[in-house]
């Protein structure tokens with residue numbers, strides 16, 4: 302099927318399916334010509350090619366080489382678990398570069414796309430490292446983390462809950478439990494899922510146990526004084542299902558005398574705008590984890606600026622940790638890496 306000339310990123314999205322097909326056909330011709338691959342393999346590979354092209358588009362859209370590099374390294378570690386040629390990803394990038402070079406008519410866009418692929422490829426080539434474990438001795442609460450990890454992995458949620466409750470009763474700060482136990486534990490189960498060392502079911506179980514124990518800490522969170530500092534809304538942007546990070550941020554801020562409204566995962570843009578207009582919080586703490594949700598963050602912030610809302614916006618989550626300039630590009634007022642610095646960042650924002 303012929304592909305119409307691409308003039309902008311919207312065109313690229315519109316024609317992403319035939320472009321991905323063309324890229325995949327070239328890759329098959331170069332790498333898999335003599336193999337019988339079957340329909341299922343073809344459809345799965347096509348879906349992957351679409352996803353990869355979309356990541357190139359997202360990186361160009363936000364001028365972020367770091368996002369593409371990070372994504373490709375993550376993908377590389379996934380692909381290494383299958384019996385595929387070592388250069389499967391670099392050949393894909395070469396084919397994608399060629400096809401996009403031919404199909405994009407706008408010179409500036411073509412150059413941007415070419416440059417980002419060339420630079421990402423350079424970063425990839427020497428990369429062979431597996432992602433490192435998050436259960437480490439340099440963690441200030443390594444013993445607690447280690448024990449928690451083992452209890453949950455052994456399906457012993459009661460012991461895990463008692464461990465955390467005892468630690469809190471013996472004076473370990475709530476923030477430390479979140480930052481040095483729950484957070485690295487969650488990252489570790491993500492890593493193990495990525496390496497196919499645990500199943501999706503096990504990852505879901507582990508997350509559910511952490512959520513259960515998080516809830517058991519609510520009496521402590523609400524045990525503070527009633528004179529609240531300021532009103533803050535915490536939410537995940539539309540499309541985003543990773544809500545534990547922003548939930549921990551909201552819970553911690555609640556325990557530090559903020560009056561929080563925690564809205565959870567996947568909050569539709571229109572509903573979030575309506576909530577902010579009604580409640581007029583001083584701060585919106587907005588979370589995104591997946592790169593494909595960054596555009597929604599930008600759209601939401603743009604809408605809030607158009608409506609001249611006085612609420613200050615702080616963003617956070619994985620993409621904002623990967624690319625330290627991204628928060629400015631989406632129009633936010635500030636960015637935080639999480640529990641380590643969020644209170645300082647918010648207090649500074651409130652002084653402005």
Ligand code: B12
Pocket residue numbers: 371372375480483484487488489490491492494495504508540541542543544545546547549550585586587588589590591592615616617618619622636637638639640641643
């Ligand atoms: C649990 C989990 C899920 C659960 C989420 C459940 C829930 N209730 O939240 C479910 C099953 C829904 C899920 C789905 C998916 N997931 Co997932 N998930 C995870 C996992 C294992 C843990 C997330 C977590 O709990 N983190 C712990 C918290 C504490 O950390 P955090 O989110 O970073 O938050 C901290 C800071 O970032 C910051 N912060 C975060 N937001 C904000 C906002 C503000 C304002 C501030 C100030 C700070 C802040 O503060 C927090 C505390 O310090 C991660 C692994 C990882 N590395 O995160 C993968 C991970 C994020 N998921 C991943 C993937 C691929 C997916 C799926 C695409 C899988 C699939 N094929 O369907 C989907 C996408 C869903 C979507 N559309 O959003 C990948 C992403 C890889 C990538 N580079 O793109 C990861 C990294 C796993 C991996 N190692 O491969 N996932």
